[in-house]
Amino acid sequence: MDKRSKIALYSIGAIIVLLMIAEVTKPKPLNWRNSYSAADKIPLGCYVLYHELEPFTSNPLKTSDKSLYERLKDFNTSENTTLILINDYISIEDEGSEALLNFVENGNSVFISTNYIYGTFADSLNIEIDRDYDGFFKDPSKSIFTNKALKNNERLFDDVIENSYFTSIDTTKATVLGYMKDEEELLKEVNFIKTPYGNNGGAFYVHSNPFAFTNYHLLNDKADYAATVLSYLPTENNLLWDNYYKSGRKVIKSPLRFVLSNPALKWTFYISLLGLIVFVIFKGKRTQRIIPVVEPLKNSTVEFTQTIGDLYYQHGDYSNIIHKKIMYFLEFIRASYYLETNEFSERFIQKLAVKSSNTVQDTKSLIDLITYLKSKNNHTEKELISLNKQIEHFTKNNI
Template sequence: MDKRSKMALYGIAAIIVLLMIAEVAKPKAINWRNSYSAADKIPLGCYVIFNELKTFSSNPLETSDKSIYEVLNNSSDFSNTTLILINDYIGLEKESSEALLKFVENGNTVFISTAMAFGKFADTLNIKMKSDNDGFLKQPSKSIFASKSLGSNGQVFDDVIENSYITSIDTTNALVLGYLENEEKTLEEINFIKTPFGENGGAFYIHANPFAFSNYHMLNDKADYAATVLSFLPKNNSLLWDNYYKSGRKVIKSPLRFILANSALKWTFYISLLGLIIFVIFKGKRTQRIIPVVEPLKNATVEFTQTIGDLYYQHGDYSNIINKKITYFLEFVRSTYYLETNEFSERFIQKLAVKSANNVQDTKSLIDLITFLKSKNNHTENELIALNKQIEHFTKNNL
């Protein structure tokens, strides 16, 4: 390797090292995506509330990474259990909704905190929710409790919030536990209810402010509100935390996705790939031998045929040339138009004229000339020229 190539490689290596240092040293941007995962410590994750729930009950706190149908399909295995679902939206398919309803019907409890709920379970409970896009969306609002004794436990949420509320409930069965009011106290909407379900003491708790359980608000003096909401749940129940219906649920289906999801592994992969490309470029340029140019074999069939024709013509062997042209023409008719050439009948002439796009008169003239020339043993130059002109005129539509 010459001096110039070494200097180029050293320069590239220095640039890569500088890029790595800059990438490691730069401050990481705050991730504001909705997650609600128990493992996420980002602002809208639920790492804090998940760990606080461990002290909520003396019973163990379990997590579920499967769909509700998979977990609750045999709901008779559960008793005195509270299932906690927190996400910006909860949408269940028919099978999971039926499993959830049966789970509560057997005497268990479900707590759902979401800005949007849909599915058979929501229809069954007559639950409809809405985010206020026209009014005080993301404007300061206060979540308060229906009980006067809990008046001081209400909380104003002035940022990182979407003001969602419940627009439809089962008025004959549901119990309103909390409201959402705007800063001017001119609007008050339901945002927390309890709906008993079944004959065994089971109940749904529906809450419309999942942001209140995020790390951001739990660590910004809003933890008392979240604790008050959870205080309505049965104290002696076992807790089952759902970690499946999460906007931030990590789905890794391939090794490459796993590598790219991890910052350190991602940059290692990129640097290795870049190094491999540089190696191939420089190594291939220095060692690849020249590929010789191989000229393709020339097709001399046309020249050979022309030479043989000239030879016959110069010796005045017109009969041989005429016979070969007739033979070639008839073979052309058989292979191109799929017509038998054993007999030149009127029917043959009609079919040949149609298939070759020639008129019947020209076709008949050519066939008559061929018939005449085949009946002679000796031919003249003029007859050869006449045959050649008629064949060229006949086949012009096939060129």
């Protein structure tokens, strides 16, 4: 390799190395995915809120990674608890809705902050949330409280916002705790309510701005507003953080998810896998190699006979074919019925008819034709066809 080629090669290698370094060291793009997960530190995660909830309860903050039906169906009601549900939409199945209503009816509380809400429980509370797409859908809006003493904790959300509000509430039971309004204060909509449920002091606290509880807003001067909203919750209750109804929930898609989530099945799987590995190590070397399949020689007698017959037929040698068919047929009689074929007497015809299950008339007709053909030297195609048909008719009744 000459000097010029080496310089070109080294230059290309240096460029590739520089590109790799630039790719590895370049800053990662900011992830703006809606998550609301307690484990996510991205702007729209809830890592900050989750770790700031401890002052709200004297007991350890609990987390639920199951559906509401699984988590609440056998819930311990000895101590009142507040369940916190925060996501861009809350869609709860019928069984979960029933479990949630029973949970609140027993004196517990539920805090929900969402842009959309679906489920039987929402219909039971007569709650609907919508967005003003023709108005200030993503325009700056100010979230305020009904209590004027909390005016200092009101905040203007000028970005990362979707202005959702209540379009339906049960005015006979619900208490309005907060509103949102545009910058010109020309439009005001309800965005925070409390709805009691049951006779044991349980209640739903429903809020329509989940963005207010994300890392982005809590770290940008909106923490006082979020804290004020949460201050309406019963302070003596334990807190249960939902980590299941989340857009950013980590879902294991492996087919072994169910097996590995069950301790008994998990250890069975591991032991079976270990046993299989041991079997392969110790048994694999002792196993004989696969014996190749040797196909048996093909019997081509029928094809050969057919080819020879076609050859005779194409040359028009009908006499030779007739002679051979008669010879083979008489051999068939001797081998199958143990009869002598030297003389075609009436006794021979009767015995052959009985043993072959043919009528005496059909047997006599065939023997007469054979006798006639044997007496001739030259034969025609028509005689060959007639002989073949009678032999086939005679042998088809053979048992």
